[in-house]
Amino acid sequence: MRRKGDDIMSVNGSQRVDLEVVANLIPPQSRVLDVGSGDGSLLELLQDTKQVDGRGLELSQRGVNECVARGLSVIQGDADKDLEFYPDKGFDFVVLSQTLQATRNPKLVLDELLRIGNRAIVSFPNFGHWRVRLSLFVKGRMPVTQDLPYSWYDTPNIHFCTIRDFVNLCEELGATVEKATALDAAGQKIGLSMPWWFWNFFGQQAVFLLKR
Amino acid sequence: MAALRAGKTNNEADQPSSPVLRFGSDKPLKLDAGTLLSPFQIAYQTYGTLNDARSNAILVCHALTGDQHVANTNPVTGKPGWWEVLVGPGRIIDTNRFFVICSNVIGGCLGSTGPASTNPATGKPYGLDLPVITIRDMVRAQQMLIDHFGIEKLFCVLGGSMGGMQVLQWASSYPERVFSALPIATGARHSSQNIAFHEVGRQAVMADPDWHGGKYFEHGKRPEKGLAVARMAAHITYLSEAALHRKFGRNLQDRDHLTFGFDADFQIESYLRHQGMTFVDRFDANSYLYMTRSMDYFDLAADHGGRLADAFAGTKTRFCLVSFTSDWLFPTEESRSIVHALNAAGASVSFVEIETDRGHDAFLLDEPELFAAINGFIGSAARARGLSA
Numbered sequence: 302m303r304r305k306g307d308d309i310m311s312v313n314g315s316q317r318v319d320l321e322v323v324a325n326l327i328p329p330q331s332r333v334l335d336v337g338s339g340d341g342s343l344l345e346l347l348q349d350t351k352q353v354d355g356r357g358l359e360l361s362q363r364g365v366n367e368c369v370a371r372g373l374s375v376i377q378g379d380a381d382k383d384l385e386f387y388p389d390k391g392f393d394f395v396v397l398s399q400t401l402q403a404t405r406n407p408k409l410v411l412d413e414l415l416r417i418g419n420r421a422i423v424s425f426p427n428f429g430h431w432r433v434r435l436s437l438f439v440k441g442r443m444p445v446t447q448d449l450p451y452s453w454y455d456t457p458n459i460h461f462c463t464i465r466d467f468v469n470l471c472e473e474l475g476a477t478v479e480k481a482t483a484l485d486a487a488g489q490k491i492g493l494s495m496p497w498w499f500w501n502f503f504g505q506q507a508v509f510l511l512k513r
Numbered sequence: 514m515a516a517l518r519a520g521k522t523n524n525e526a527d528q529p530s531s532p533v534l535r536f537g538s539d540k541p542l543k544l545d546a547g548t549l550l551s552p553f554q555i556a557y558q559t560y561g562t563l564n565d566a567r568s569n570a571i572l573v574c575h576a577l578t579g580d581q582h583v584a585n586t587n588p589v590t591g592k593p594g595w596w597e598v599l600v601g602p603g604r605i606i607d608t609n610r611f612f613v614i615c616s617n618v619i620g621g622c623l624g625s626t627g628p629a630s631t632n633p634a635t636g637k638p639y640g641l642d643l644p645v646i647t648i649r650d651m652v653r654a655q656q657m658l659i660d661h662f663g664i665e666k667l668f669c670v671l672g673g674s675m676g677g678m679q680v681l682q683w684a685s686s687y688p689e690r691v692f693s694a695l696p697i698a699t700g701a702r703h704s705s706q707n708i709a710f711h712e713v714g715r716q717a718v719m720a721d722p723d724w725h726g727g728k729y730f731e732h733g734k735r736p737e738k739g740l741a742v743a744r745m746a747a748h749i750t751y752l753s754e755a756a757l758h759r760k761f762g763r764n765l766q767d768r769d770h771l772t773f774g775f776d777a778d779f780q781i782e783s784y785l786r787h788q789g790m791t792f793v794d795r796f797d798a799n800s801y802l803y804m805t806r807s808m809d810y811f812d813l814a815a816d817h818g819g820r821l822a823d824a825f826a827g828t829k830t831r832f833c834l835v836s837f838t839s840d841w842l843f844p845t846e847e848s849r850s851i852v853h854a855l856n857a858a859g860a861s862v863s864f865v866e867i868e869t870d871r872g873h874d875a876f877l878l879d880e881p882e883l884f885a886a887i888n889g890f891i892g893s894a895a896r897a898r899g900l901s902a
Contacts, residue, residue, distance in 0.1 A: 354861070356861065356862075362865075362866055362868070365863075365864070365865060365866075366865050366867070366882055366885070366886060368863075369833065369863045369864075369865050369885075369886045369889050369890060370885035370886055370888065370889035371889055372889045372890065372892050372893025372896070373863070373889075373893070374831070374861050374862065374863050374893075375863055375864075376852050376856075376862055376863060376864035377864055377865075377866060378852075383853070383856075386853040386854075386856040386857050387856050387857070388856075388857055388858075388859055391859050
């Protein structure tokens with residue numbers, strides 16, 4: 302999960318686009334749990350534009366305190382530990398935005414999201430992007446890109462996956478992909494007609510709408 | 514101070530210098546002990562104005578040795594109200610905007626019926642003839658006060674420590690009457706260690722020969738030494754080791770050398786003695802027994818088959834919990850377990866842990882992060898309630 306309130310912006314310049322893609326998947330007045338809510342940008346966006354009943358779970362105490370001071374309903378907690386306390390289907394949507402790769406047990410976390418929410422929305426950086434592949438292939442170094450700015454030794458991101466990996470995990474968990482969007486380096490959506498391999502190569506980020 | 518010193522009884526207990534609401538035999542208070550308390554009275558203070566829709570009322574619940582004088586000069590001590598940093602005109606709990614109510618709890622000693630009040634059956638102070646009072650009893654009485662004001666739903670109920678227990682009880686007993694709840698530095702039950710500290714305090718009071726089995730007023734005495742020791746021990750638990758060390762260290766009190774005696778050589782000793790002595794001037798010893806007991810008995814989960822989430826089943830109340838990193842009386846884990854229960858109940862809940870070395874008493878102090886959290890929570894709740902800024 303994000304460690305600082307401002308990470309949400311520093312992780313990626315096209316983060317706002319990512320949030321908008323997520324927000325567009327959520328109908329007004331929904332009950333939403335944002336896991337890894339960071340500085341509360343998404344919750345605030347959803348509250349202002351969709352009048353949702355939004356809650357947040359955030360690891361960083363500083364991020365939580367700032368959110369609460371801004372009137373958002375957020376608690377301090379860990380996606381790996383604290384999701385078990387939420388009841389089945391307690392929310393219309395559970396969002397995990399740019400956080401999956403930082404969890405200790407992504408499979409379990411995803412399983413919990415599908416249990417708690419009628420639908421889960423997951424966005425993550427695609428480790429199959431051509432720049433990542435190029436960095437490993439040509440330089441033989443772990444990739445440090447605008448999208449993934451950390452060195453291997455200080456990264457909070459411990460479980461990277463590619464879009465193809467994620468689709469496989471969804472199948473394993475019995476989740477249906479209702480919608481999927483990949484964003485290219487410019488934050489533009491990649492055409493729906495493109496095949497998976499194309500998404501996996503050119504998608505810098507992916508947003509999935511899942512149901513089980 | 515004069516009030517407690519004068520005469521053989523505590524005048525403030527029967528004739529408080531704040532408004533008081535008296536309930537006759539037609540409206541007894543049903544107690545958890547299984548008896549009815551009647552007649553009884555509730556002393557309270559209010560600040561600000563109740564709006565026409567009666568939707569802007571905030572109930573402040575006081576802590577163990579607190580009282581109804583939240584934001585006015587205390588009639589006993591002459592000191593400012595105990596939460597004036599937070600409550601008042603233009604403050605975060607803005608009395609220009611909200612109608613703020615605080616009542617002395619049942620069992621207290623500043624005007625609500627307690628052990629120092631005159632028992633109408635005997636004409637003497639109740640002493641230990643008063644049944645043991647629980648947190649739920651206190652809240653039941655507060656609810657009768659709220660009825661008196663014609664308030665159907667409180668905009669917010671807030672309080673720290675024992676006050677926080679009352680907040681939780683309110684939200685559990687009367688969910689439809691609490692729009693938002695703000696329990697601070699508290700727990701859903703009193704821990705074994707906390708009961709232990711309270712027992713030390715009670716034994717100190719009872720060991721004082723001036724206690725006279727609780728009938729000290731009739732002997733023209735007060736167990737001041739015992740109560741002072743109780744307060745000294747308790748006061749340590751309200752602070753933290755770091756804060757004590759920062760404030761006092763091993764500094765000596767008005768001397769350059771150790772005296773090789775048992776005077777207050779150290780500043781911390783002198784400080785605690787002062788705390789103990791000033792406390793007995795404002796508080797009734799028997800009331801201290803009742804207050805500590807009410808906290809010991811508090812166990813919200815036990816009232817709901819051992820499952821705390823059931824205490825809040827179906828709640829629509831908006832919650833915000835606050836804990837402090839250095840609070841070892843109600844550590845963050847206590848708040849976190851309440852948060853988990855509220856999550857399980859599907860409640861709307863915020864939870865803030867504030868980093869400070871000031872210990873449990875941080876909730877009474879000028880803590881900017883606490884104020885920011887309260888401000889944000891109250892602000893968004895007010896918008897949801899349709900209260901204008």
